[in-house]
Amino acid sequence: MAEAWKEVIHKLDENRWEIRPDYKKGMRVPGQIYTSESMLAQIWEDQAFEQVVNVSFLPGIVGNSLAMPDIHFGYGFPIGGVAATRVKDGVVSPGGVGFDINCGVRLLRTNLSLEEVKPNLEKLVYAMYSNIPSGLGSEGKLRINEKDLEKVMTRGSAWAVEKGFGQADDLICTEECGCLKGADPDKVSQRAKKRGLPQIGTLGSGNHFLEIQAVDQIYNQDIARAMGILETGQILVLIHTGSRGLGYQVCDDYIRILGEATNRYGISIPDRQLACAPVQSPEGQDYLAAMACAANYAWTNRQCITHWVRESFIKALGKGPREIGLEQIYDIAHNIAKIERHIVEGKTETLCVHRKGATRAFPAGHPDLPAIYRNIGQPVLIPGDMGRYSYIATGTDIAMRETFGSTCHGAGRTQSRTAAKKGLRGSDIAYKLGMRGILVKCDSLGSLAEEASEAYKDVAEVVEVTQKAGISRKVARAVPLGVIKG
Amino acid sequence: MKSFEIIDTTADIGIRAFGADLSEVFANAALGMFSIITDTIKIEARLEKRICVTAPDKEALLVAWLNELLFLFETEKWLFNRFEITQLTGLKIKARCFGEKADRSRNELKREIKSATYHRLKVEKQPEGGYIGEVILDI
Numbered sequence: 087m088a089e090a091w092k093e094v095i096h097k098l099d100e101n102r103w104e105i106r107p108d109y110k111k112g113m114r115v116p117g118q119i120y121t122s123e124s125m126l127a128q129i130w131e132d133q134a135f136e137q138v139v140n141v142s143f144l145p146g147i148v149g150n151s152l153a154m155p156d157i158h159f160g161y162g163f164p165i166g167g168v169a170a171t172r173v174k175d176g177v178v179s180p181g182g183v184g185f186d187i188n189c190g191v192r193l194l195r196t197n198l199s200l201e202e203v204k205p206n207l208e209k210l211v212y213a214m215y216s217n218i219p220s221g222l223g224s225e226g227k228l229r230i231n232e233k234d235l236e237k238v239m240t241r242g243s244a245w246a247v248e249k250g251f252g253q254a255d256d257l258i259c260t261e262e263c264g265c266l267k268g269a270d271p272d273k274v275s276q277r278a279k280k281r282g283l284p285q286i287g288t289l290g291s292g293n294h295f296l297e298i299q300a301v302d303q304i305y306n307q308d309i310a311r312a313m314g315i316l317e318t319g320q321i322l323v324l325i326h327t328g329s330r331g332l333g334y335q336v337c338d339d340y341i342r343i344l345g346e347a348t349n350r351y352g353i354s355i356p357d358r359q360l361a362c363a364p365v366q367s368p369e370g371q372d373y374l375a376a377m378a379c380a381a382n383y384a385w386t387n388r389q390c391i392t393h394w395v396r397e398s399f400i401k402a403l404g405k406g407p408r409e410i411g412l413e414q415i416y417d418i419a420h421n422i423a424k425i426e427r428h429i430v431e432g433k434t435e436t437l438c439v440h441r442k443g444a445t446r447a448f449p450a451g452h453p454d455l456p457a458i459y460r461n462i463g464q465p466v467l468i469p470g471d472m473g474r475y476s477y478i479a480t481g482t483d484i485a486m487r488e489t490f491g492s493t494c495h496g497a498g499r500t501q502s503r504t505a506a507k508k509g510l511r512g513s514d515i516a517y518k519l520g521m522r523g524i525l526v527k528c529d530s531l532g533s534l535a536e537e538a539s540e541a542y543k544d545v546a547e548v549v550e551v552t553q554k555a556g557i558s559r560k561v562a563r564a565v566p567l568g569v570i571k572g
Numbered sequence: 573m574k575s576f577e578i579i580d581t582t583a584d585i586g587i588r589a590f591g592a593d594l595s596e597v598f599a600n601a602a603l604g605m606f607s608i609i610t611d612t613i614k615i616e617a618r619l620e621k622r623i624c625v626t627a628p629d630k631e632a633l634l635v636a637w638l639n640e641l642l643f644l645f646e647t648e649k650w651l652f653n654r655f656e657i658t659q660l661t662g663l664k665i666k667a668r669c670f671g672e673k674a675d676r677s678r679n680e681l682k683r684e685i686k687s688a689t690y691h692r693l694k695v696e697k698q699p700e701g702g703y704i705g706e707v708i709l710d711i
Binding site: 159161185277290335342357502505 | 580
């Protein structure tokens with residue numbers, strides 16, 4: 087029984103595993119999972135591989151239905167799923183993006199060292215906790231009206247920078263410069279707007295967090311230097327959040343709309359959560375226009391939080407912004423669908439690349455990268471769980487060839503939230519982390535227990551697979567010092 | 573008989589609701605969902621909110637019903653612990669929901685739910701009698 091997966095999942099090499107298209111009637115392409123053999127049992131057990139199979143049913147899918155090594159059970163698509171469909175005759179599926187549209191991470195670097203920050207850590211964490219709204223149903227201190235919200239949805243981060251939240255350089259170092267084109271607020275329901283209005287500039291809850299980190303390993307000095315990471319002990323700040331209630335509602339609205347369209351276009355799918363419509367259809371185009379609104383909302387959200395992180399450092403440390411630094415290394419989405427050009431069977435095709443719990447990983451030389459990263463490749467940010475470490479990597483040519491320029495997005499869960507909670511108490515976890523010098527501040531101790539290290543795969547193992555497979559390359563690693571959980 | 577139980581998945585959480593008829597299943601699913609958000613015993617059912625939701629079939633109706641309640645929680649802070657279903661066809665549900673607006677000093681909010689999903693969604697008659705509803709929530 088333990089080896090049952092061997093009948094279904096075939097080894098291509100140490101890090102690539104295939105599910106052949108004859109496994110299930112209706113599969114249009116093979117499934118391909120990037121993983122090590124030791125992580126496969128888990129993927130089998132939680133049925134995530136069946137979701138890789140289901141995704142391969144989508145009309146117009148090209149290459150493989152892909153899964154990154156942090157794959158775990160999702161709904162519709164697995165988390166860690168990547169699928170590219172032809173724009174001319176393929177479909178777009180809101181389930182391939184997920185509820186938290188443009189959930190993503192942003193990394194800031196400081197000029198500060200571990201020695202400078204350590205004595206003030208408590209003050210810093212407290213300043214950030216009180217300055218940045220977090221927690222369940224958290225509402226922002228930013229009061230915006232409906233007109234502002236329209237600008238947020240159409241202009242993204244640039245709106246925030248113009249309002250004084252951040253600097254122009256932040257935009258350059260954000261995927262899509264913090265604004266996905268084609269956003270149309272008329273395609274976003276009133277309900278979504280109502281949910282989004284009070285929540286702009288909030289961290290939210292669940293797995294969202296703010297983390298003060300210290301660099302502890304540098305694997306490639308030259309590339310690290312190009313990102314402004316100069317030495318171990320350098321302090322970084324990582325922000326992980328998304329589009330809040332606005333994104334959830336857009337996803338819900340369009341799964342409903344596309345669910346009806348799926349039938350109308352005569353598309354057969356094995357799971358209702360994979361509801362989809364042709365990319366070129368009115369329904370598909372409307373979804374992409376609404377999704378872009380939510381994506382821009384998420385970038386604005388991270389932009390506002392960035393500004394408050396900077397404010398908090400200035401306040402807590404009593405130093406000037408130049409001395410502190412806090413310049414942006416990069417900001418990437420890990421739940422999004424993008425229209426991109428890729429080579430498929432020797433021909434350049436325009437594709438709709440769904441990344442659900444996966445990160446874009448474009449190589450050096452790609453025209454979409456900002457000039458400062460053109461020679462090194464796109465920075466890839468891979469947060470681990472709060473007790474371990476996070477990685478910084480870069481995109482590669484192999485990713486471009488094999489995974490539509492994608493790699494993993496994090497550690498991936500191995501334990502359900504209730505199982506994680508059963509064995510552990512939030513207060514014990516805070517204490518244990520405290521003993522190791524990691525300070526945690528959170529809104530709910532229960533949600534802390536759910537996010538314990540034990541509930542996640544070791545991100546090192548995940549990153550090792552991407553490294554060996556060559557779909558991203560390690561640059562540096564950072565360990566947490568102070569964590570704010572929503 | 574149990575009114576609902578929690579289904580465990582790796583990343584998310586689900587509800588399996590039971591009932592002698594569909595109305596009971598829908599009411600119990602809603603109670604199950606609020607039990608994930610907060611301690612439902614501590615909700616004081618002082619206020620009433622009337623809800624009407626439609627959907628193309630009974631499965632989609634379960635999702636739409638739960639998402640409507642989530643929407644009311646998120647935008648108006650409603651917490652409910654009692655549901656009186658006044659009308660339920662395969663396509664439409666009308667209900668009187670009893671509860672209060674969340675008071676953070678009394679109602680501990682445990683977990684954010686992003687949405688009810690269509691994944692592994694089930695509303696069925698059971699062979700031994702009664703009905704069952706299953707829904708996975710994205711959290």
